[in-house]
Amino acid sequence: MSEIKVEQFPVKLETEKHLKYLKELNNHQDELEYWLTEALRLNGIYWGVTAACILKHPEIYDFKEMTKFILSCQNEDGGFGGCTDHDSHLLYTLSAIQVLVICDTLSEVDKDKVVEYVSKLQNPDGSFSGDEWGEVDTRFSYCALSCLKMLHRLDAVDVPKAVEYIKKCMNFDGGFGSIESAESHSGQIFCCVGALAIVDRLDVVDADKLGWWLAERQLPNGGLNGRPEKLEDVCYSWWVLSSLSIIDRIHWINKEKLINFILSCQDADTGGFSDRPGDMVDVFHTLFGVTGLSLLGYPNLDKIDPVYCMPVSAIERLNIKTRTYNQI
Numbered sequence: 097m098s099e100i101k102v103e104q105f106p107v108k109l110e111t112e113k114h115l116k117y118l119k120e121l122n123n124h125q126d127e128l129e130y131w132l133t134e135a136l137r138l139n140g141i142y143w144g145v146t147a148a149c150i151l152k153h154p155e156i157y158d159f160k161e162m163t164k165f166i167l168s169c170q171n172e173d174g175g176f177g178g179c180t181d182h183d184s185h186l187l188y189t190l191s192a193i194q195v196l197v198i199c200d201t202l203s204e205v206d207k208d209k210v211v212e213y214v215s216k217l218q219n220p221d222g223s224f225s226g227d228e229w230g231e232v233d234t235r236f237s238y239c240a241l242s243c244l245k246m247l248h249r250l251d252a253v254d255v256p257k258a259v260e261y262i263k264k265c266m267n268f269d270g271g272f273g274s275i276e277s278a279e280s281h282s283g284q285i286f287c288c289v290g291a292l293a294i295v296d297r298l299d300v301v302d303a304d305k306l307g308w309w310l311a312e313r314q315l316p317n318g319g320l321n322g323r324p325e326k327l328e329d330v331c332y333s334w335w336v337l338s339s340l341s342i343i344d345r346i347h348w349i350n351k352e353k354l355i356n357f358i359l360s361c362q363d364a365d366t367g368g369f370s371d372r373p374g375d376m377v378d379v380f381h382t383l384f385g386v387t388g389l390s391l392l393g394y395p396n397l398d399k400i401d402p403v404y405c406m407p408v409s410a411i412e413r414l415n416i417k418t419r420t421y422n423q424i
C-alpha cells in the first residue's frame with residue numbers, strides 16, 4: 097500500500113488548532129452548552145483525551161485531575177455516572193475504565209465493584225441492559241465485554257451466551273442492528289464486530305458480505321454514511337473504518353477521497369471537527385475525525401486500536417490485544 101503524504105491533499109491537518117480546541121474545552125463553564133452536556137461529562141473526557149493522545153499531545157490534560165474526577169463518578173453499585181452524583185450506566189462505566197487505562201491509574205479503582213455492576217446487567221438470553229431500567233442494545237454488549245476484558249475479568253459473564261445474542265442481531269446483509277430484527281447500522285456493526293473481536297469469535301462474521309455493505313457506505317464526495325440513503329458524517333469514518341479494519345477489509349475504501357472529506361470537516365479557525373463541512377464542531381466528531389485519519393495512515397498521528405478505540409500504546413500496556421490489525 098502506498099504511503100500517505102501530507103502534500104497529497106489541498107488541506108492539511110490543523111494539529112495545533114485542534115489541540116488548542118481540546119485543551120480549552122473545560123474553559124467554557126460560563127456557557128449554557130457546558131451545563132447542558134453535564135450528563136455526558138465522562139464521555140467527553142474520554143473523547144477529548146483519546147483525541148489528544150492520537151494527536152501525540154496527551155500532556156494538554158492533567159491525568160491526576162482527570163483520574164480524581166473519574167473516581168468521583170463511581171457509585172455505590174460499582175458503576176459510573178456521566179458526572180458526579182449521576183446514576184450509573186454502562187456507557188459511562190466504559191468511558192471511565194477507558195480513561196483510567198489511558199491515565200495508567202486503573203489500580204486506583206475498586207475493580208471488583210465494577211465487575212459486579214457490569215456482570216449483573218447480563219440477561220438470561222446473553223444480551224446486556226444499559227442500566228437498572230433494562231433497555232437492551234448491542235451497544236451495551238460491547239461496553240460490557242470491553243470493560244471486562246480491560247479488567248481481565250471476562251470470566252464474570254457468560255461469554256458464549258453473549259455471542260449467541262449478538263449472532264441473533266446479525267442481518268441477511270451481513271450487518272448488525274441494535275436488537276434482534278433491527279436494521280443494520282454502522283455504529284451497531286462496530287459494537288458487534290468489536291465485541292466479537294474482544295472474545296475472539298470473529299468466525300461468526302461473514303467478512304466479505306459485511307465488508308461489501310460497509311464499503312458501499314462511501315459516497316461520491318468521499319465521506320461515509322451509517323446506513324443506505326443517509327448523509328455522510330465524520331463519525332462514520334470511525335464506525336465504518338474500524339469495522340473494516342477489524343475484518344481486514346479497510347483497503348476496500350478509497351482512502352484519499354475519505355481523507356479529503358475528513359480534512360474538509362475541520363474548522364481551521366477554532367479547531368475541532370464537525371459532522372460535515374460548515375457545521376458546528378464538537379469533541380465527539382473531533383475524536384472520530386482524528387481516529388479516522390489515524391486508521392487511514394495519515395502522517396504524524398499515533399495509532400488507534402480499532403477494537404477498543406484507544407491508543408494502541410495503552411492497549412499494549414494492558415497486554416490484552418489478540419492480533420494485529422492492518423491500518424492500511
Ligand code: FPP
Nearest residue numbers: 187235238239282283284287322335404405
Ligand atoms: C451512531 O450513533 C453510533 C452508534 C450507534 C455506536 C455507539 C457505540 C458505543 C456507544 C460504544 C462505545 C464507543 C466507543 C468509540 C468506545 P448516532 O446516534 O450518532 O446514530 P445516527 O447517526 O443514526 O444518529
Ligand code: ZN
Nearest residue numbers: 329330331371
Ligand atoms: Zn456523527
